[in-house]
Amino acid sequence: MSPQLFARSKDLQQLRDEGYYVEVRDSSLVMRDVPYFTPSGKVVRGILISPLHLAGETTLQPDNHQVYFVGEMPCQQNGSPLSLGNNSLGSYPTGAGLTAQFHFSNKPQNGQYTDYHHKMTTYAELISGPVQAVHPEMTPRVNRPLEDEETSIFKYPETASGRVGIGGLTSLLSNERVGIVGLGGTGSYVLDLVAKTPVPLIRLIDGDDFLNHNAFRAPGAASLEELNTQPKKVDYLYGIYSKMRHGIETVPVALDETNLHHLDGLTFVFLCMDGGAAKAAIIHKLEEMGISFIDVGMSVNLGETGLGGMMQVTLSTPDNRATMHAKVSMVDDGENLYSSNIQIAELNGMNAMQAVIMWKQLRGFYRDYEGKAHVSYTTDTDQWEGNS
Secondary structure, eight states: OHHHHHHHOHHHHHHHHTTBEEEEETTEEEEEEEEEEOTTSOEEEEEEEEEOOEETTEEOOOSOOEEEEESSOOBOTTSOBOOOBSOEEEEEEOSSSOEEEEEEEOOOTTSSOSSHHHHHHHHHHHHHHHHHHHOTTOOSBOOOOOOOOOOOSBSSOOOHHHHHTOHHHHGGGTTOEEEEEOOSHHHHHHHHHHTTSOOSEEEEEOOOBOOHHHHTTSSSOOOHHHHHTOOBHHHHHHHHHTTTBSOEEEEOSOOOTTOGGGGTTOSEEEEOSOOSHHHHHHHHHHHHHTOEEEEEEEEEEEETTEEEEEEEEEEEBTTBOHHHHHHOOOSOOTTOGGGGTOOOHHHHHHHHHHHHHHHHHHTTSSOOSSOOSEEEEETTTTEEEEEO
């Protein structure tokens, strides 16, 4: 990601050409080796971090005048703090593999920085100026060889996390290897959400073709030309999400007791499939492997006043397998209209969203005070209910 970004962005390349040690980490611009006086008068070097505002692989004008700083409070030689706008002390996980101690908000004279060269050099000069007045050789232009550039699972920078300061939380998902078993309506929405996280591997397991009825309950819009080719679900969805990221594997088979090796190497699984012997075998295997997983289910009934729907999301972890066995049916339900592919995309999407939220709660992305392992929703009452 970084080399192409620097090649396309003159302001970033100018920083490197002038000897600043700058790199891009998790869509944040990181400037290292900025000298400053600590409150005790010692000269050390700190790190400046700014979220990037991008269009593809090209920088835009910075959309704010704020930066994060890793280090102690930058001071004058006598220990008095520098004036850097609003100096907020705290703990700021930046998502760049760094936790900042300060958040600075220094507006330039015209109220906006022209580019990232202007922004970063302004802060670097403000912070290092007192040191350079005493030690001219102590400069942020260190001309130091760069370490290896980071590689990203995404094909273009993911700037959403950095803009809102949740990069540190997003990184909690960066070691996950996710399997999605069943890429129908709910499974395809699960993929849509998981694909936008930094998980390095998403394995898609489904043996069915992508047909007209699938197009009406999956994210996005399939073309007539695509449907005419009768692609496998996993191949159709790979074609969409491989545009934005690496790390998607396709397994165009129906998973059952004969091919459970396709679960090998995963750390988490979403089960988005009907009940039956195959599902029972998969659950038994996941438990045997010690893998946490979530099962999603939906029941839709047709009555005189319209459709009534019930959705449920159930989490199974090595510490709690009982809830899954108590709540999830392993039996095929021929009366369930969901099995007949009725178009209920909004319920598919809601079911998937709750499943992904529960997964992120498990991994610490979202707070979870109650630790629910099962939640259900009914359209009749428009209420969620849950239990541990």
